[in-house]
Amino acid sequence: MSIWKSKAKRQDEDMTLDELRDKIDNIDDALLKLYNERMELVHQVGEVKNTTGAPIYRPEREQAILNRLKSQNKGKLTDAAIDALFLEMFAVARNLELPEGVAYLGPEASFTHQAAESKFGAMSAYLPISSIPGVFREVKKGTAKFGVIPIENSSNGIVSDTINCLDEYDLKIIAEVCLDVHMAFATVSDDITKITKIYSKDIAFGQCRKFLQDLGLDEIEHIPVESTVKAAKLALKDETAAALCPAVAAKLNNLPIRFNNVEDDTNNRTRFFIISDFENASSGNDKTSLLVRLSNKPGSLVNFLNDFEEAHVNLTKIKSHIVEGESIFFIEFHGHQNDTHIKPILEKHKGEIKILGSYVKEIDDI
DSSP states (O other), rough: HHHHHHHHHEEEEEEEHHHHHHHHHHHHHHHHHHHHHHHHHHHHHHHHHHHTTOOOOOHHHHHHHHHHHHHHOSSOOOHHHHHHHHHHHHHHHHHHEEEEEEEESTTTSSHHHHHHHHHHOOOSEEEESSHHHHHHHHHHHHHSEEEEEEETTTTTTHHHHHHHHHHHHHOEEEEEEEOOOOEEEEEOSSSSSOOOOEEHHHHHOOOOOHHHHHHTOOOSSSOEEEEEEEEHHHHOOTTEEEEEEEEHHHHHHTTOOEESSOOTTTTTTEEEEEEESSOOOOSSSSEEEEEEESSSTTTTHHHHHHHHHHTTEEEEEEEEEEETTTTEEEEEEEOTTTTTHHHHHHHHHHTTTEEEEEEEEESOOO
8 A cells, every 4th residue: 555655646746847847848938938029129229229329238237237136036046146147148139139259368268268258148259369468459459349358366466467558548448357266276197196297377376385385296397388278288188297277277178177276365356357449327336447647746646535535435446557667556436437526526637547437346346
């Protein structure tokens, strides 16, 4: 009798599972219809934008949609899940409407590539570029509509090449992205004691110094190469070699990962800028970046900063930098360049500043 009851119970469970799957199928069918309806509306928006010359990608509009959806969410989706689902849908819509190239500091599977994909999705046409100035050149020429470059790392500070190019080129920052930077130790060898050399970018050896010391790998040959992706490719060919690289670079090259998260600073983060040839409208939650050249007079910096303090503008970053022998300041603050309490300050100092862009604020600072 218990056997028959057990069989009946399994049949009931199977029927319930089938019913659940039917419901999921029905929801998928409805989602497909809704996706297509949305794409049709996006197409109509695109036609309107084509008549006005407005850009297809509007980060502040996308952020407003995400904020609205998160505020209404009552289900199991987390904020991160909502971002992942809808950012990919936004990217699909843009590419169906007007495919536009995205140049990034390569190679493929670099952290900059990951930052680009986090905003532009898997369908975009990506163009890996070998240098930061090269990314700026290709966006300026129109080879790519967007460029993605690193601006600072929490361990190593500001990226000088990016500051120099922001000064040289008349392009705008339209978005920022912040990624956690994790390194993996990857090798085809099953015996770490047989490792005689490690490939990576020069900066990565310092970021993983404690791990290398702990495993007795600090005194073997450390070979700097131009990218962590190349490090993975070289390590794959040599059983006595290993690579310090992002996990995605190891997986892309089928290089076995022996240890994950081997960096010394578990809070290591890199911030990236997305650049293009247009300016954003205000989102209500913005950050603005400036380059400032002040006269060589006592108190010039203090007087400049006092104007922001008197207007109750929150300055989040002040970094000095040398460009062609001249000292300039990289300054960031909360707010949009067109905010009513900010515009007078920028107008007053227009001969001393270059507005790099206002964009949706993702983080206060790294």
